[in-house]
Amino acid sequence: MNTATDTASPLEVLSFRLGNEEYGLSIQKVQELRGYDTVTHIANAPDFIKGVxxxxxxxxxIVDMRIRFxxxxxxxDQFTVVVILNIGGRVIGMVVDSVSDVITLAPEQIRPAPDMQGAMESACIVGIGTIDSRMLILIDIDKLMASPEMGLVAEEAF
Structure with missing residues:
Protein backbone atom coordinates (compact mmCIF):
# COMPACT_ATOMS: atom_id res chain seq x y z
CA MET A 1 0.00 0.00 0.00
CA ASN A 2 1.33 3.45 -0.82
CA THR A 3 1.73 6.25 1.65
CA ALA A 4 0.78 9.86 1.08
CA THR A 5 4.30 10.73 -0.01
CA ASP A 6 4.54 8.26 -2.89
CA THR A 7 0.92 8.02 -4.05
CA ALA A 8 0.43 9.60 -7.44
CA SER A 9 -2.87 7.97 -8.31
CA PRO A 10 -6.05 7.22 -6.39
CA LEU A 11 -5.98 4.27 -3.99
CA GLU A 12 -8.89 1.82 -3.81
CA VAL A 13 -9.44 0.37 -0.36
CA LEU A 14 -11.91 -2.03 1.21
CA SER A 15 -13.23 -0.42 4.37
CA PHE A 16 -14.13 -2.58 7.36
CA ARG A 17 -14.92 -2.20 11.04
CA LEU A 18 -13.25 -3.67 14.08
CA GLY A 19 -14.86 -2.46 17.28
CA ASN A 20 -15.44 1.29 17.02
CA GLU A 21 -12.76 1.93 14.39
CA GLU A 22 -12.85 1.82 10.63
CA TYR A 23 -9.91 0.39 8.71
CA GLY A 24 -8.93 0.16 5.08
CA LEU A 25 -6.74 -2.20 3.09
CA SER A 26 -5.82 -2.31 -0.58
CA ILE A 27 -8.63 -3.88 -2.60
CA GLN A 28 -5.95 -5.59 -4.71
CA LYS A 29 -5.28 -7.98 -1.80
CA VAL A 30 -8.94 -9.06 -1.50
CA GLN A 31 -9.96 -12.28 -3.21
CA GLU A 32 -13.55 -12.49 -1.95
CA LEU A 33 -15.91 -11.80 0.97
CA ARG A 34 -17.73 -14.55 2.86
CA GLY A 35 -20.01 -14.83 5.87
CA TYR A 36 -18.50 -16.30 9.02
CA ASP A 37 -18.88 -20.08 9.07
CA THR A 38 -17.74 -22.92 11.29
CA VAL A 39 -13.98 -23.49 11.35
CA THR A 40 -11.89 -26.53 12.21
CA HIS A 41 -9.84 -25.66 15.28
CA ILE A 42 -6.10 -26.37 15.32
CA ALA A 43 -4.56 -27.49 18.62
CA ASN A 44 -2.01 -25.12 20.18
CA ALA A 45 -2.66 -22.37 17.62
CA PRO A 46 -2.58 -18.78 18.95
CA ASP A 47 -5.98 -17.49 20.17
CA PHE A 48 -6.37 -15.18 17.19
CA ILE A 49 -6.15 -18.13 14.76
CA LYS A 50 -9.74 -19.37 14.87
CA GLY A 51 -8.88 -22.44 12.80
CA VAL A 52 -9.01 -23.41 9.14
CA ILE A 62 -8.84 -17.90 9.63
CA VAL A 63 -7.53 -14.98 11.72
CA ASP A 64 -9.86 -13.04 14.01
CA MET A 65 -8.57 -9.46 13.95
CA ARG A 66 -10.66 -8.42 16.97
CA ILE A 67 -8.78 -10.95 19.09
CA ARG A 68 -5.45 -10.07 17.42
CA PHE A 69 -5.83 -6.37 18.27
CA ASP A 77 -23.55 -12.50 13.80
CA GLN A 78 -25.07 -11.82 10.38
CA PHE A 79 -22.76 -8.81 9.91
CA THR A 80 -19.52 -10.70 10.64
CA VAL A 81 -17.47 -11.06 7.46
CA VAL A 82 -14.47 -13.15 6.51
CA VAL A 83 -12.31 -11.23 4.06
CA ILE A 84 -10.40 -13.76 1.96
CA LEU A 85 -6.99 -12.29 1.17
CA ASN A 86 -4.33 -13.35 -1.29
CA ILE A 87 -0.98 -12.28 0.13
CA GLY A 88 2.30 -13.39 -1.36
CA GLY A 89 0.57 -16.35 -3.02
CA ARG A 90 -0.97 -17.49 0.29
CA VAL A 91 -4.73 -17.42 0.93
CA ILE A 92 -5.73 -16.18 4.41
CA GLY A 93 -9.14 -15.41 5.90
CA MET A 94 -9.50 -12.35 8.12
CA VAL A 95 -12.57 -12.05 10.39
CA VAL A 96 -13.87 -8.48 10.79
CA ASP A 97 -17.00 -7.10 12.45
CA SER A 98 -18.41 -5.78 9.17
CA VAL A 99 -17.42 -4.54 5.74
CA SER A 100 -18.55 -1.08 4.66
CA ASP A 101 -17.63 -0.55 1.02
CA VAL A 102 -14.87 0.02 -1.50
CA ILE A 103 -13.60 3.58 -1.33
CA THR A 104 -11.37 5.43 -3.76
CA LEU A 105 -9.02 7.80 -1.94
CA ALA A 106 -7.35 10.62 -3.81
CA PRO A 107 -3.73 11.35 -2.79
CA GLU A 108 -4.82 14.48 -0.89
CA GLN A 109 -7.22 12.36 1.23
CA ILE A 110 -4.35 10.27 2.64
CA ARG A 111 -2.41 11.63 5.60
CA PRO A 112 0.78 10.13 7.05
CA ALA A 113 0.33 7.79 9.98
CA PRO A 114 1.04 9.47 13.31
CA ASP A 115 4.22 8.38 15.06
CA MET A 116 3.01 6.17 17.90
CA GLN A 117 6.10 4.69 19.52
CA GLY A 118 5.28 1.39 21.12
CA ALA A 119 1.90 0.97 19.45
CA MET A 120 1.56 -2.74 18.79
CA GLU A 121 1.03 -2.60 15.05
CA SER A 122 2.22 0.94 14.27
CA ALA A 123 4.63 -0.33 11.59
CA CYS A 124 1.62 -1.78 9.76
CA ILE A 125 -0.31 1.50 9.71
CA VAL A 126 0.61 3.36 6.54
CA GLY A 127 -1.67 6.35 6.80
CA ILE A 128 -5.04 7.79 7.65
CA GLY A 129 -7.63 8.16 4.93
CA THR A 130 -10.16 10.96 5.31
CA ILE A 131 -13.61 10.97 3.74
CA ASP A 132 -15.75 13.89 4.91
CA SER A 133 -15.99 13.30 8.69
CA ARG A 134 -14.83 9.65 8.49
CA MET A 135 -11.28 8.48 9.11
CA LEU A 136 -9.92 5.15 7.93
CA ILE A 137 -6.84 3.59 9.48
CA LEU A 138 -4.98 2.33 6.41
CA ILE A 139 -3.09 -0.88 7.07
CA ASP A 140 -0.38 -2.63 5.13
CA ILE A 141 -1.89 -6.11 5.24
CA ASP A 142 1.29 -7.66 3.78
CA LYS A 143 3.40 -6.38 6.69
CA LEU A 144 0.73 -7.31 9.22
CA MET A 145 0.40 -10.92 8.08
CA ALA A 146 4.22 -11.28 7.80
CA SER A 147 4.84 -9.79 11.26
CA PRO A 148 6.57 -12.14 13.75
CA GLU A 149 3.42 -12.19 15.91
CA MET A 150 1.28 -13.41 13.02
CA GLY A 151 3.82 -15.47 11.11
CA LEU A 152 1.34 -16.38 8.38
CA VAL A 153 3.31 -15.22 5.35
CA ALA A 154 7.04 -15.18 4.73
CA GLU A 155 8.26 -11.62 4.28
CA GLU A 156 10.19 -12.58 1.16
CA ALA A 157 6.89 -13.63 -0.48
CA PHE A 158 6.19 -10.07 -1.68
Whole structure:
Protein backbone atom coordinates (compact mmCIF):
# COMPACT_ATOMS: atom_id res chain seq x y z
CA MET A 1 0.00 0.00 0.00
CA ASN A 2 1.33 3.45 -0.82
CA THR A 3 1.73 6.25 1.65
CA ALA A 4 0.78 9.86 1.08
CA THR A 5 4.30 10.73 -0.01
CA ASP A 6 4.54 8.26 -2.89
CA THR A 7 0.92 8.02 -4.05
CA ALA A 8 0.43 9.60 -7.44
CA SER A 9 -2.87 7.97 -8.31
CA PRO A 10 -6.05 7.22 -6.39
CA LEU A 11 -5.98 4.27 -3.99
CA GLU A 12 -8.89 1.82 -3.81
CA VAL A 13 -9.44 0.37 -0.36
CA LEU A 14 -11.91 -2.03 1.21
CA SER A 15 -13.23 -0.42 4.37
CA PHE A 16 -14.13 -2.58 7.36
CA ARG A 17 -14.92 -2.20 11.04
CA LEU A 18 -13.25 -3.67 14.08
CA GLY A 19 -14.86 -2.46 17.28
CA ASN A 20 -15.44 1.29 17.02
CA GLU A 21 -12.76 1.93 14.39
CA GLU A 22 -12.85 1.82 10.63
CA TYR A 23 -9.91 0.39 8.71
CA GLY A 24 -8.93 0.16 5.08
CA LEU A 25 -6.74 -2.20 3.09
CA SER A 26 -5.82 -2.31 -0.58
CA ILE A 27 -8.63 -3.88 -2.60
CA GLN A 28 -5.95 -5.59 -4.71
CA LYS A 29 -5.28 -7.98 -1.80
CA VAL A 30 -8.94 -9.06 -1.50
CA GLN A 31 -9.96 -12.28 -3.21
CA GLU A 32 -13.55 -12.49 -1.95
CA LEU A 33 -15.91 -11.80 0.97
CA ARG A 34 -17.73 -14.55 2.86
CA GLY A 35 -20.01 -14.83 5.87
CA TYR A 36 -18.50 -16.30 9.02
CA ASP A 37 -18.88 -20.08 9.07
CA THR A 38 -17.74 -22.92 11.29
CA VAL A 39 -13.98 -23.49 11.35
CA THR A 40 -11.89 -26.53 12.21
CA HIS A 41 -9.84 -25.66 15.28
CA ILE A 42 -6.10 -26.37 15.32
CA ALA A 43 -4.56 -27.49 18.62
CA ASN A 44 -2.01 -25.12 20.18
CA ALA A 45 -2.66 -22.37 17.62
CA PRO A 46 -2.58 -18.78 18.95
CA ASP A 47 -5.98 -17.49 20.17
CA PHE A 48 -6.37 -15.18 17.19
CA ILE A 49 -6.15 -18.13 14.76
CA LYS A 50 -9.74 -19.37 14.87
CA GLY A 51 -8.88 -22.44 12.80
CA VAL A 52 -9.01 -23.41 9.14
CA UNK A 53 -11.66 -23.82 6.46
CA UNK A 54 -11.66 -25.69 3.18
CA UNK A 55 -12.26 -23.12 0.44
CA UNK A 56 -12.73 -24.97 -2.84
CA UNK A 57 -9.90 -27.37 -2.05
CA UNK A 58 -7.56 -24.83 -0.42
CA UNK A 59 -7.03 -25.02 3.35
CA UNK A 60 -7.29 -21.43 4.58
CA UNK A 61 -6.24 -20.22 8.06
CA ILE A 62 -8.84 -17.90 9.63
CA VAL A 63 -7.53 -14.98 11.72
CA ASP A 64 -9.86 -13.04 14.01
CA MET A 65 -8.57 -9.46 13.95
CA ARG A 66 -10.66 -8.42 16.97
CA ILE A 67 -8.78 -10.95 19.09
CA ARG A 68 -5.45 -10.07 17.42
CA PHE A 69 -5.83 -6.37 18.27
CA UNK A 70 -7.24 -7.03 21.78
CA UNK A 71 -10.54 -5.32 21.01
CA UNK A 72 -12.68 -7.38 23.37
CA UNK A 73 -14.57 -10.61 22.94
CA UNK A 74 -15.70 -11.18 19.37
CA UNK A 75 -19.32 -11.76 18.52
CA UNK A 76 -20.29 -13.60 15.37
CA ASP A 77 -23.55 -12.50 13.80
CA GLN A 78 -25.07 -11.82 10.38
CA PHE A 79 -22.76 -8.81 9.91
CA THR A 80 -19.52 -10.70 10.64
CA VAL A 81 -17.47 -11.06 7.46
CA VAL A 82 -14.47 -13.15 6.51
CA VAL A 83 -12.31 -11.23 4.06
CA ILE A 84 -10.40 -13.76 1.96
CA LEU A 85 -6.99 -12.29 1.17
CA ASN A 86 -4.33 -13.35 -1.29
CA ILE A 87 -0.98 -12.28 0.13
CA GLY A 88 2.30 -13.39 -1.36
CA GLY A 89 0.57 -16.35 -3.02
CA ARG A 90 -0.97 -17.49 0.29
CA VAL A 91 -4.73 -17.42 0.93
CA ILE A 92 -5.73 -16.18 4.41
CA GLY A 93 -9.14 -15.41 5.90
CA MET A 94 -9.50 -12.35 8.12
CA VAL A 95 -12.57 -12.05 10.39
CA VAL A 96 -13.87 -8.48 10.79
CA ASP A 97 -17.00 -7.10 12.45
CA SER A 98 -18.41 -5.78 9.17
CA VAL A 99 -17.42 -4.54 5.74
CA SER A 100 -18.55 -1.08 4.66
CA ASP A 101 -17.63 -0.55 1.02
CA VAL A 102 -14.87 0.02 -1.50
CA ILE A 103 -13.60 3.58 -1.33
CA THR A 104 -11.37 5.43 -3.76
CA LEU A 105 -9.02 7.80 -1.94
CA ALA A 106 -7.35 10.62 -3.81
CA PRO A 107 -3.73 11.35 -2.79
CA GLU A 108 -4.82 14.48 -0.89
CA GLN A 109 -7.22 12.36 1.23
CA ILE A 110 -4.35 10.27 2.64
CA ARG A 111 -2.41 11.63 5.60
CA PRO A 112 0.78 10.13 7.05
CA ALA A 113 0.33 7.79 9.98
CA PRO A 114 1.04 9.47 13.31
CA ASP A 115 4.22 8.38 15.06
CA MET A 116 3.01 6.17 17.90
CA GLN A 117 6.10 4.69 19.52
CA GLY A 118 5.28 1.39 21.12
CA ALA A 119 1.90 0.97 19.45
CA MET A 120 1.56 -2.74 18.79
CA GLU A 121 1.03 -2.60 15.05
CA SER A 122 2.22 0.94 14.27
CA ALA A 123 4.63 -0.33 11.59
CA CYS A 124 1.62 -1.78 9.76
CA ILE A 125 -0.31 1.50 9.71
CA VAL A 126 0.61 3.36 6.54
CA GLY A 127 -1.67 6.35 6.80
CA ILE A 128 -5.04 7.79 7.65
CA GLY A 129 -7.63 8.16 4.93
CA THR A 130 -10.16 10.96 5.31
CA ILE A 131 -13.61 10.97 3.74
CA ASP A 132 -15.75 13.89 4.91
CA SER A 133 -15.99 13.30 8.69
CA ARG A 134 -14.83 9.65 8.49
CA MET A 135 -11.28 8.48 9.11
CA LEU A 136 -9.92 5.15 7.93
CA ILE A 137 -6.84 3.59 9.48
CA LEU A 138 -4.98 2.33 6.41
CA ILE A 139 -3.09 -0.88 7.07
CA ASP A 140 -0.38 -2.63 5.13
CA ILE A 141 -1.89 -6.11 5.24
CA ASP A 142 1.29 -7.66 3.78
CA LYS A 143 3.40 -6.38 6.69
CA LEU A 144 0.73 -7.31 9.22
CA MET A 145 0.40 -10.92 8.08
CA ALA A 146 4.22 -11.28 7.80
CA SER A 147 4.84 -9.79 11.26
CA PRO A 148 6.57 -12.14 13.75
CA GLU A 149 3.42 -12.19 15.91
CA MET A 150 1.28 -13.41 13.02
CA GLY A 151 3.82 -15.47 11.11
CA LEU A 152 1.34 -16.38 8.38
CA VAL A 153 3.31 -15.22 5.35
CA ALA A 154 7.04 -15.18 4.73
CA GLU A 155 8.26 -11.62 4.28
CA GLU A 156 10.19 -12.58 1.16
CA ALA A 157 6.89 -13.63 -0.48
CA PHE A 158 6.19 -10.07 -1.68
Missing amino acids: VNLRGTIVP NLGAPTY
